[in-house]
Amino acid sequence: MTFWDKMQKVDRRILYVILVVFVCTGLFIPVKIPVEPDPSSKDFYATVMAIPEGSTVLVQTDWTNSTRGESMGHFENLMRLLMSQKLKFVFYSAADPVAPQVARTVITRINAERKAEGLYVYQVGKDYLDLGYFANAEATNTNMGTDLRQAWANRTSKVPEGGEVDIFKTDVLKDIRKIGDCKMMVVVTASASIDIAIQRLANKVPITAMVTGVTGPGVLPFYQSGQVKGIAIGLKGVYDTEYLMANGINISNGDERPKVTWAKTSSVDKVAEGKTFARGNQYYGTLHVALVLLILAVILGNVGMFMSRRATRKGGE
Amino acid sequence: MNNTIFLLAQNTENFWRKLPGQGLVIWVVIGLLLGIALLFAFTQVPSNLRRWIIVGFTFLAGLPYVLAYLWPKPIGADLQNDVPRNLSEQIGFTINQAIDPVGKITNVLQAFLLGVGIFSLVRVHITKVRRKSENWGFSTVLLVCFALMTTVGFMDWRQRKFMDDNGLLNEPSNWGFFQYANDLMFEGMYQQMDSAMFSMIAFFILSAAYRAFRIRSVEATVMMASALILMLNLMGALTYAWGTGIESLVVQTGNPFFMNFKLNVMADWLRSTMQIPAIRAIDFGVFLGALAMGLRLWLGLEKGGVSS
Numbered sequence: 364m365t366f367w368d369k370m371q372k373v374d375r376r377i378l379y380v381i382l383v384v385f386v387c388t389g390l391f392i393p394v395k396i397p398v399e400p401d402p403s404s405k406d407f408y409a410t411v412m413a414i415p416e417g418s419t420v421l422v423q424t425d426w427t428n429s430t431r432g433e434s435m436g437h438f439e440n441l442m443r444l445l446m447s448q449k450l451k452f453v454f455y456s457a458a459d460p461v462a463p464q465v466a467r468t469v470i471t472r473i474n475a476e477r478k479a480e481g482l483y484v485y486q487v488g489k490d491y492l493d494l495g496y497f498a499n500a501e502a503t504n505t506n507m508g509t510d511l512r513q514a515w516a517n518r519t520s521k522v523p524e525g526g527e528v529d530i531f532k533t534d535v536l537k538d539i540r541k542i543g544d545c546k547m548m549v550v551v552t553a554s555a556s557i558d559i560a561i562q563r564l565a566n567k568v569p570i571t572a573m574v575t576g577v578t579g580p581g582v583l584p585f586y587q588s589g590q591v592k593g594i595a596i597g598l599k600g601v602y603d604t605e606y607l608m609a610n611g612i613n614i615s616n617g618d619e620r621p622k623v624t625w626a627k628t629s630s631v632d633k634v635a636e637g638k639t640f641a642r643g644n645q646y647y648g649t650l651h652v653a654l655v656l657l658i659l660a661v662i663l664g665n666v667g668m669f670m671s672r673r674a675t676r677k678g679g680e
Numbered sequence: 681m682n683n684t685i686f687l688l689a690q691n692t693e694n695f696w697r698k699l700p701g702q703g704l705v706i707w708v709v710i711g712l713l714l715g716i717a718l719l720f721a722f723t724q725v726p727s728n729l730r731r732w733i734i735v736g737f738t739f740l741a742g743l744p745y746v747l748a749y750l751w752p753k754p755i756g757a758d759l760q761n762d763v764p765r766n767l768s769e770q771i772g773f774t775i776n777q778a779i780d781p782v783g784k785i786t787n788v789l790q791a792f793l794l795g796v797g798i799f800s801l802v803r804v805h806i807t808k809v810r811r812k813s814e815n816w817g818f819s820t821v822l823l824v825c826f827a828l829m830t831t832v833g834f835m836d837w838r839q840r841k842f843m844d845d846n847g848l849l850n851e852p853s854n855w856g857f858f859q860y861a862n863d864l865m866f867e868g869m870y871q872q873m874d875s876a877m878f879s880m881i882a883f884f885i886l887s888a889a890y891r892a893f894r895i896r897s898v899e900a901t902v903m904m905a906s907a908l909i910l911m912l913n914l915m916g917a918l919t920y921a922w923g924t925g926i927e928s929l930v931v932q933t934g935n936p937f938f939m940n941f942k943l944n945v946m947a948d949w950l951r952s953t954m955q956i957p958a959i960r961a962i963d964f965g966v967f968l969g970a971l972a973m974g975l976r977l978w979l980g981l982e983k984g985g986v987s988s
Contacts, residue, residue: 375887382886398916399923399944428871429878460794468867471850487847498790502783505745513697513780525845540761583951584960599914651915653882658911660890661904668894 367670370663378660385656389649395640396602396647400623403586404603405612407571407593409631410547411444418546419451419535421568423560424466425458425500425552430575431465436601436642437573438466438551442473443641444608446485447634450546451535455494457503458556463495482636488522492535500556504563511542542568547592549573557582557591565590573600598650601643607631609639697777735980741786742978744778751775802826829865836862906950913947 400408414420422441426434445452454470456462470491474484485491494515497503506514512531519527530536539545548568550557553575561570565585569592572582576597585591595604610622611633633639698704725733753772754762764770805819813819835858840849848854855863895901913919923942930938939945976982 373890375891378886378890379883382882386882396916397920399919401944402948428874431875432879464866465871487850497787498794499783499787502786502790506780506783509748509776509779509783514783521845521847523847580951580955580959581963583956584963587952587956597914599916602916647916651917654911654915657886657889658908660886661893664890664893665895 365671365674367667367674370667371671382653382656385652386649389652390645392648393640393645394648395644396651397622398599398602398606400603400607401596401599402625402627403583403594403596404600404607405593405623405625405627406586407573407595407600408444408604408607409612409628410569410571410592411549412448412631414448414450414546416449417451419453419539419544420445421542421545421548422452422454422466423457423548423550423552423556424454424462425456425550425554425556426575427459427461427465427553430553432646433575433598433601434551434553434573435469436598436646437595437604438469439473439642440595440601440604440608441549441551441573442470443637443639444604444634446473446477446483447608447636449483451490453492453494453530453535453545455497457497457500457559458552458554460496463493467493477637480637486523488520488528488533488535490535492520492530492533494518494530500559501563504560507542508564508567512540547571553578555581558585561585561590573604598643598646602647603643605640605643608634697781731980738978738980741782744775744782746978747775748779829870832858832861832865906954909943909946909950913943919943 422445424438426438428435454463454466456466470485478484487493503514515530515536518530520530520533521527522533531539542548542564545568548560548564548570549572550560550570551573555578557572557574557578558581561582564570570590571593572591573595574582574597576599579594579596579600582591582594582596586594595601607623612623612625612628612631613621614623614630614633615621698707722730722733751772752768754769757769757772764773802823805822807813808816808819809823839856839858849859852859893904895904912922919942923944926938926942930936940949973982
């Protein structure tokens with residue numbers, strides 16, 4: 364048996380150990396890597412940053428911890444962005460009963476982070492609303508597009524002063540009569556719930572998305588057609604957003620040339636307060652390691668196959 | 681003025697909506713009695729007629745959505761705030777108003793299905809434990825975890841909802857037994873196991889990349905080359921270094937053509953010229969099929985499910 368034959372039959376547990384060792388090592392070494400953010404990420408960032416302070420944004424959060432490697436980074440970035448821009452938001456899920464609780468945990472953590480940094484802490488009923496889970500995405504999105512006040516009628520929220528009030532009497536929704544009054548809808552998802560939202564609401568409110576690497580390619584046709592204003596895709600999208608939050612677009616520091624340039628827009632500021640590099644920065648190095656391993660695995664597997672075949676042919680002759 | 685019209689429109693009662701203080705309780709009671717009577721009547725329907733009841737309700741449930749698209753309405757009509765001027769517009773407004781209650785009924789039905797699922801799950805596993813069937817120990821674990829999670833989750837929700845007007849329980853320092861128990865079970869165990877399950881895919885992907893991704897044909901070679909460019913583009917460090925090299929080459933040679941060989945440019949081209957049109961073509965076919973299937977289901981032409 365030649366070396367290449369042995370390589371072809373390598374125990375898969377050895378591959379698993381290599382993966383665990385390399386990927387885990389990468390997690391402990393966060394490195395700020397210079398990137399060229401994807402155009403879809405730049406569009407996402409520019410769209411959020413263009414929303415006037417105090418406006419209301421809809422956040423449909425349809426992810427759970429099964430995809431937290433990507434989706435949690437997306438959601439944390441979104442919260443940091445909205446809070447730094449002083450935007451109000453309403454969050455709900457139309458895809459998974461567990462999703463609202465996962466989102467609540469993240470908001471609590473981001474609020475604790477802001478408190479530690481001496482920044483304003485977002486309060487439920489005043490700065491954001493938690494509407495929980497809606498059991499049927501198709502009907503929920505259709506109803507929201509038809510008549511938002513009817514779709515969310517009779518729902519109440521706690522307010523900082525104590526007690527509960529109708530959500531349409533809170534600061535978040537008091538000026539919202541129809542879905543078009545919200546400046547943007549962001550769908551954070553790892554599933555096809557983004558498709559349903561686009562099909563039912565794209566002509567009523569500007570939609571942006573933060574999706575996993577697997578879901579991303581399915582949303583790109585909607586981005587190309589302009590039905591989605593911007594998308595952050597996968598872990599690269601998480602890091603892109605953090606990089607844009609830290610550097611802005613076409614913003615130069617003194618004599619340095621801008622770290623992110625884009626011909627489509629004049630300039631978009633970096634975020635004024637709070638953390639920028641976070642989970643994306645922590646995981647991005649690991650993504651490099653994992654991809655290198657994957658590419659090496661494909662190359663080695665194929666080289667092994669060719670060499671093994673050649674050896675067999677030579678043996679036959 | 682606009683605000684006044686809006687408020688008037690919001691407070692206007694319609695066929696689908698009764699406001700509090702206007703006999704709402706009577707309508708609720710009538711609705712409840714009607715529902716009970718209907719359910720009882722359905723149980724008495726002969727089995728050969730049941731199919732038609734399902735077909736009829738499916739048709740009625742889909743009708744407002746179809747009519748809302750097809751029924752003519754004035755250009756730029758604001759169906760929430762405008763007042764209908766004639767019978768045709770009145771019908772259009774009523775159809776539009778029907779979408780909300782129909783949607784809410786489907787939401788309730790979907791939530792009801794969750795309940796049916798839980799009932800079925802518990803019944804199956806209780807039976808397994810009672811009969812001590814194969815792996816009944818796992819069923820016991822499931823039932824104990826189910827009962828614990830439900831109890832702890834419900835008690836936590838109850839305390840947060842009804843006994844915490846000022847949101848003190850949002851601060852972990854104010855937590856009691858049920859908040860800690862819920863946090864341990866939901867965040868500490870369930871969520872972590874969920875992540876662990878999903879992360880196992882990485883091992884299968886690596887194993888498959890090494891053992892199964894073989895270049896045996898031209899198509900496989902093209903696919904691998906495309907995948908390689910897209911994967912390399914995900915690596916910011918490499919893209920940046922490669923791009924800087926290409927930019928220097930362009931400066932040295934004065935030939936901007938080389939810019940086409942930047943990794944992100946090649947990846948963008950692959951995505952926008954190859955990947956997106958292909959996905960769009962597949963989506964087009966899928967949605968045509970979905971439309972045909974939707975029509976068959978709505979019109980009761982689909983035999984499976986309804987008749988079986």
